[in-house]
Amino acid sequence: xxxxxxxxxxxxxxxxxxxxxxxxxxxxxxxxxxxxxxxxxxxxxxxxxxxxxxxxxxxxxxxxxxxxxxxxxxxxxxxxxxxxxxxxxxxxxxxxxxxxxxxxxxxxxxxxxxxxxxxxxxxxxxxxxxxxxxxxxxxxxxxxxxxxxxxxxxxxxxxxxxxxxxxxxxxxxxxxxxxxxxxxxxxxxxxxxxxxxxxxxxxxxxxxxxxxxxxxxxxxxxxxxxxxxxxxxxxxxxxxxxxxxxxxxxxxxxxxxxxxxxxxxxxxxxxxxxxxxxxxxxxxxxxxxxxxxxxxxxxxxxxxxx
Numbered sequence: 306x307x308x309x310x311x312x313x314x315x316x317x318x319x320x321x322x323x324x325x326x327x328x329x330x331x332x333x334x335x336x337x338x339x340x341x342x343x344x345x346x347x348x349x350x351x352x353x354x355x356x357x358x359x360x361x362x363x364x365x366x367x368x369x370x371x372x373x374x375x376x377x378x379x380x381x382x383x384x385x386x387x388x389x390x391x392x393x394x395x396x397x398x399x400x401x402x403x404x405x406x407x408x409x410x411x412x413x414x415x416x417x418x419x420x421x422x423x424x425x426x427x428x429x430x431x432x433x434x435x436x437x438x439x440x441x442x443x444x445x446x447x448x449x450x451x452x453x454x455x456x457x458x459x460x461x462x463x464x465x466x467x468x469x470x471x472x473x474x475x476x477x478x479x480x481x482x483x484x485x486x487x488x489x490x491x492x493x494x495x496x497x498x499x500x501x502x503x504x505x506x507x508x509x510x511x512x513x514x515x516x517x518x519x520x521x522x523x524x525x526x527x528x529x530x531x532x533x534x535x536x537x538x539x540x541x542x543x544x545x546x547x548x549x550x551x552x553x554x555x556x557x558x559x560x561x562x563x564x565x566x567x568x569x570x571x572x573x574x575x576x577x578x579x580x581x582x583x584x585x586x587x588x589x590x591x592x593x594x595x596x597x598x599x600x601x602x603x604x605x606x607x608x609x610x611x
Contacts (some may be wrong), residue, residue, distance in 0.1 A: 308423050308478070314392040315466035317459070318401060320451035324382050330375040331404030336416045337389050339367040340469070342444050346381030350374070352430050364432045364440055366473075369417040372407060384448050389417050390470055425478050434476050439504075443469045468501055492516060492530050499542050504565045509535055544579045547572070551588045560584065 318337060322344075332351075341350075341364075348359040352373045359365060367373060387401050399415040409416060420426045434440050443465055450462040498515075499507070512535065513523035527535050543564040550560045561572035576584050 312392040315463045316389040318387040320386040320448040328377045332374045333402045333406045334372050334409050340386040341365040342384045344382040347378040349376045369419050557584045
């Protein structure tokens with residue numbers, strides 16, 4: 306089975322914070338995936354008979370078919386997400402398995418394809434990702450959006466789950482034998498790449514390497530494709546994103562960070578050079594919505610099992 310044979314359409318089954326004293330969640334197998342983040346406390350997950358000790362900041366990934374148990378060794382908080390990544394017409398009938406459910410043969414038609422059964426992946430339980438903060442933030446944003454239980458909230462959560470999967474694939478997807486970036490000089494991935502990395506430093510040399518081109522050739526091809534330089538194209542995307550965040554009431558300092566600017570002063574200068582207005586003037590002119598409450602979800606979370 307190869308990833309290209311599957312339709313990637315995230316479907317969240319549940320997303321919440323589990324806040325618990327010491328506990329033991331007995332052995333079970335999964336029909337779906339679990340994204341499991343350790344916010345507070347210490348856990349032991351036993352997977353196929355092997356014990357893994359998890360501490361705050363660890364991001365874990367359990368796959369369909371994984372036979373595991375979870376033990377909280379002290380008071381714990383863990384954001385978690387149960388979800389499918391791949392479309393199946395029967396997925397609405399699938400469910401979160403309970404302790405003791407090990408024989409899933411009667412439900413084989415409901416089980417998600419397993420990433421580690423794809424030739425392109427070899428994923429560990431405890432992920433070692435290149436962007437841990439971004440992966441954590443996406444996990445928490447998925448939960449925040451899902452818990453709204455509105456149509457828009459659910460749509461937002463599914464979109465963020467797709468972004469989460471893309472970051473996972475960038476770190477762990479193996480190149481097929483004989484693959485060469487020299488064979489893929491087209492730049493149709495640029496817009497998505499910029500969007501998913503908009504808060505991070507992006508260097509032309511890194512993009513050129515990704516495209517299999519020299520930096521000078523990359524610049525020429527980029528301008529021929531998009532009609533502007535990489536810097537101006539990315540700046541435009543960042544300013545557009547900043548407008549959206551300002552309109553939603555985010556503080557200027559936070560907007561500058563989310564949009565990838567080195568500091569608030571540089572953000573204000575760049576924003577004015579593009580729009581003719583300072584961020585504060587733009588916000589006043591647009592009449593922003595009131596700032597949203599950012600109360601920590603964990604403090605209001607349920608006590609459901611992850």
